[in-house]
Each structure stands twice: as C-alpha cells, then as structure tokens.
Amino acid sequence: MPLITFEGIDGCGKSTQIQKLKALLEGTGRKVYLFREPGGTPLSEEIRAILLDSNRTIHPVTEMILFSAARSDLITQQVQPLLQRGEWIILDRFYDSTTAYQGYGREAVRMEELSNLNHLATNGVIPDITFYLRVDRETASKRREGEAADRMEGAGDAFFERVIQGYDQIAEREPDRVTVLDASQPVEKVFDDLMVALKHHYGEID
Numbered sequence: 576m577p578l579i580t581f582e583g584i585d586g587c588g589k590s591t592q593i594q595k596l597k598a599l600l601e602g603t604g605r606k607v608y609l610f611r612e613p614g615g616t617p618l619s620e621e622i623r624a625i626l627l628d629s630n631r632t633i634h635p636v637t638e639m640i641l642f643s644a645a646r647s648d649l650i651t652q653q654v655q656p657l658l659q660r661g662e663w664i665i666l667d668r669f670y671d672s673t674t675a676y677q678g679y680g681r682e683a684v685r686m687e688e689l690s691n692l693n694h695l696a697t698n699g700v701i702p703d704i705t706f707y708l709r710v711d712r713e714t715a716s717k718r719r720e721g722e723a724a725d726r727m728e729g730a731g732d733a734f735f736e737r738v739i740q741g742y743d744q745i746a747e748r749e750p751d752r753v754t755v756l757d758a759s760q761p762v763e764k765v766f767d768d769l770m771v772a773l774k775h776h777y778g779e780i781d
C-alpha cells in the first residue's frame with residue numbers, strides 16, 4: 576500500500592516532480608492515483624474554493640479546521656479504500672501542510688492540539704515517504720512570477736519564512752519518513768535525487 580506525499584512552499588516545483596514520478600510509475604504498468612489537497616473529492620473541492628478565495632477573510636482556527644475537514648473527506652472517501660486495495664497513491668500535500676502553514680505560518684494553535692487534529696483528519700494514515708521540496712522564498716516567488724496569488728499565497732514573506740522553518744523542523748523530527756530534496760537544483764537533478772530515495776525505500780522500481 577504505497578502512499579507517497581509531496582510538500583513544500585508554493586512555487587517549489589512540486590507539480591513538475593509529481594507529474595514526472597506519476598509518468599515513470601505508469602510507464603512500469605502501475606496504476607497511480609493522484610490527489611491534491613485540499614481537493615480530490617467533490618466536497619473537498621468545494622472547501623478548497625472557499626479556502627483559496629482571496630476575497631474572503633478566514634480566522635486561522637477556522638482555516639485550520641476547514642483544511643482538516645477537506646482532508647477527512649478525501650481520506651475516508653478515496654485514500655483509505657484505495658490503500659486497502661494496495662493501490663499506489665500520490666498526495667500533492669497532506670497533513671504536514673497543516674503543520675507548516677497553519678501551525679508554524681499562522682501560529683493558529685498549540686502544536687499538541689494541531690497534532691491531535693491531524694490525527695483525527697487523517698484517521699491515523701501516515702505516508703510511507705514524504706518528499707519535501709526545499710527552496711528559499713525568493714526562488715519560489717520568482718517561479719511564480721506572473722501567476723495570480725490565491726488567498727494563501729498572498730500571505731506575505733514573514734509568513735512563508737515561518738512555513739519554511741516549520742517544514743525544516745518536521746524534516747528534522749522525522750528523518751525516516753521525510754526526504755528533503757534541494758529543489759533549487761535543475762528539475763532533472765531533483766528527480767534523480769527523488770528516485771534514489773524512492774528506490775531506497777521500495778527497492779528497484781521496474
């Protein structure tokens with residue numbers, strides 16, 4: 576039951592690496608299920624639209640609960656049934672995003688409360704391997720140039736610095752689960768590093 580998750584700040588290059596990994600795995604004849612968070616079910620997509628709407632003001636605790644509600648729906652409706660069937664699943668963000676963005680970025684609640692909520696929303700599901708694509712804020716902003724900012728992306732530099740610190744601490748605390756990739760490198764080099772870690776975890780992929 577392979578469950579792989581991707582994390583990093585907006586503009587880290589997550590989507591490119593996810594597409595490359597998905598294509599590689601599908602090339603070996605595997606069926607791969609990819610979901611984005613928040614999203615992946617009709618209810619979660621509706622919550623996503625609310626969360627990313629720049630015209631709204633949302634209290635940090637409300638925001639945290641809404642991200643968690645979207646996750647709970649995705650996990651119970653899609654991820655757990657697929658895991659039970661032994662399918663390959665890639666998640667574009669998971670509970671580490673809530674820890675980094677709502678916990679460290681927004682400083683919404685105490686970490687202990689946040690971990691309880693994460694546990695509740697994920698139903699205790701933990702990824703086999705999490706790729707954290709690490710870039711500094713400046714590199715990420717350059718990559719996003721020209722794109723309209725959603726509500727989260729409009730949160731400012733100090734916020735994103737705290738999010739990065741949050742991710743760094745998650746990676747430090749859970750080195751067996753979280754692989755840090757230097758995402759300031761060229762796309763192909765990042766993907767090579769990713770594949771080394773993936774093979775280390777699952778053995779040869781063929």
Ligand code: TYD
Nearest residue numbers: 584585586612613642668672673676727728
């Ligand atoms: P999205 O457009 O999917 O961003 P990206 O392509 O960078 O993943 O929007 C998701 C946004 O929501 C992103 O800014 C991160 C944020 N987010 C949280 O703040 N908390 C969470 O728990 C999750 C899943 C996402």
